[in-house]
Amino acid sequence: AAVTPLSLYNGLPVQQAHPARLPPLLGTGDSVGVTLIATDTTVEIANGVQYNAWTFNGTVPGPVLHVRQGQTVNVTFVNRGHMPHSIDFHAAEVAPSVAYRTIAVGETLQFSFLARTAGAFVYHCGTPPVLLHMGNGMYGVIIVDPATPLPPADVSYVLLESEWYTQHAGGTVMNGDYAKMLAGTPDEMVFNGEAFQYNDQPLTARTGQRVRWYVLNAGPNRTSAFHVIGSMFAAVYPDGDAAHALTGVSTYVIGPGQGVVLDTIMRESGDYPFVDHSMRAMTMGAVGTLRVGPA
Amino acid sequence: AAVTPLSLYNGLPVQQAHPARLPPLLGTGDSVGVTLIATDTTVEIANGVQYNAWTFNGTVPGPVLHVRQGQTVNVTFVNRGHMPHSIDFHAAEVAPSVAYRTIAVGETLQFSFLARTAGAFVYHCGTPPVLLHMGNGMYGVIIVDPATPLPPADVSYVLLESEWYTQHAGGTVMNGDYAKMLAGTPDEMVFNGEAFQYNDQPLTARTGQRVRWYVLNAGPNRTSAFHVIGSMFAAVYPDGDAAHALTGVSTYVIGPGQGVVLDTIMRESGDYPFVDHSMRAMTMGAVGTLRVGPA
């Protein structure tokens, strides 16, 4: 039988999960700086299973960037990988033929953009074949806080779903499989890069807290459906704007390249699994746990 | 060639379709009681074709539950199947680690929840692998009427779309095929459990009537797109709230685990097919007929 990452998965708890908590703003001034470095790295995609990835800053996903609407983001993009790469921010409005141009190994690219639009946005490499660059891990999240704030949240998490398409490289290491990427037949689907990690290291909250979920889908291919078991989305902000919120929603569709902001408020202590409700996605890794303690 | 349920389908009209009409409220008081019993049963998935299913109350889908916002739902869940099972209501806000816990064969579980949120919600078994339990038929619908009513409807139907993944058990009987469930390659896609049934036993309405469609997707895997041929959704309530309605929509996407409420008003007598507009889904069974007679 074919060696898949889940056949190599050791089933033990991960010792450290990728950070999911929304980090602080990059800065409070009119502009913030961010440096993203393309590097090839081996990452963990399930406990005990590695993948020879192409990354931003050495992790998959890359770092979560947090800015506020109206700030200028000064980007420095450095290519320390082994092939040409580029960077595309869904939060930006810039000419891709200029700002998102592909640079050679060793080169640096600088550009700035104004974060005009609030919301949850992916960034990713846009060098052809984009399917391969994204399939190999070149994506991350930028959160733009609205100038008119949403209702204040007590705790905020960022979850970026994506797919892994693999072939066996040897031992416990996988490589990308472009034929599977083209066919759309993933071997894993994960939140923040690694299968099942938040079952082992649960996200946490307390009863009565407003938990804000920034949920995005890097694909590269699939449409997902986000649901928190035992809970209801008190608000869904399809465009990050409180005036357009839906209320009382159980499950929300998120296409590849899309992001959405959703709020939950748990009333009972306990463990609440969050899933891509496409059950094969959950089975292949797109599931975690929010552990809710007493207020 | 492989034996599939549609290769066994006898093509004759089904004599009795699964009920699609929204049933009355379970009760009008402050609380209602519901008993759901997990049982293994052979069900019909196309005329002349059976499936060895895991069910709630002996049918796939399980019974439609109809309550109103603000009622307390007292649930009794009994496991008379052959393996551990559980029950998860998308309408509820409860700690899954308590209310949705898996019980052994022969056991009974009781819990209550307040129907805080209006809308159309799935319920389903949540025992791992959920993909297998849902793939084998363990799902149903609960409708929660809003405290502030939607515009009154003249006739209301509930349609739960789902997929069947099969292997031949012998004769005209199929079993579930977990490898197909994992691969996301269904052999049938159906409304309310059985292919083509509402072409044979059409739903009915009259011209000028407001027909309310509660349409849900149990998956377990696919995103669907609901459309009524020859008609327009006068209103789409993405979250069951009239204040957030869209108007004049032809086709609406419904992810796995999601439900939506939609209204049509036909002006001409005739037959109106309703479909999952993913045409392979329609071809594999996700199509029925609304027969509209004169006012």
Next chain:
Amino acid sequence: AAVTPLSLYNGLPVQQAHPARLPPLLGTGDSVGVTLIATDTTVEIANGVQYNAWTFNGTVPGPVLHVRQGQTVNVTFVNRGHMPHSIDFHAAEVAPSVAYRTIAVGETLQFSFLARTAGAFVYHCGTPPVLLHMGNGMYGVIIVDPATPLPPADVSYVLLESEWYTQHAGGTVMNGDYAKMLAGTPDEMVFNGEAFQYNDQPLTARTGQRVRWYVLNAGPNRTSAFHVIGSMFAAVYPDGDAAHALTGVSTYVIGPGQGVVLDTIMRESGDYPFVDHSMRAMTMGAVGTLRVGPA
């Protein structure tokens, strides 16, 4: 290896792309007439690659029809193909068993409908198996301008995404492959019928202009996700109604059979690729370019 349309693709620039610009209204009076003729034709699905298609008026997609809300559309449908066909307008509210009935080769069908609802709608053949008729190219777009206008646009484009499922007919010619249609495994995904055509013949606009995108998905099977690289949707009209607009959206999901209206305003000159952000779709042809020049 199997011969696919992209293995036959010559990689040269297409000399003439299918028209994407929204054509003028069919008329300004109370009623407009339209004639659609089913004909079998060989069409180009990638440069140097042909497909033996079933069409409306000899092209895939068929002509873009542009009317305004409140107009009566008088349809004449002629079957000059080699098998029975029919015509189904998502913009219409008519009894399908009458207006959308299948007619034999050589026959003509006439019916009228009132364009009651504004928006972007597909039309298509509805003769069983619809999957095959749509898979072979029988679809097009009708745009219904709202009586209460949207904010005025400076330039308007119509993009209909669809899938091609193929087997080799010989030389550079492909036929439809019904087994692939049923399996949902396309060989190409395209805007307006032909892979990559708008990379070779870009759509155009100027900085500061409001560009209106009417984007639809004919499927026959897949859910898509529309995104314009380097840009943001200033407005998304999910139902064609300005009162229900979302603002500041990066990516929007469009199910098979669905259409949506979206606006962008580019501030910088340059090339902006538009894509189905499911990256395998982009790789298989669902990508083009908007070339933005100075104001």
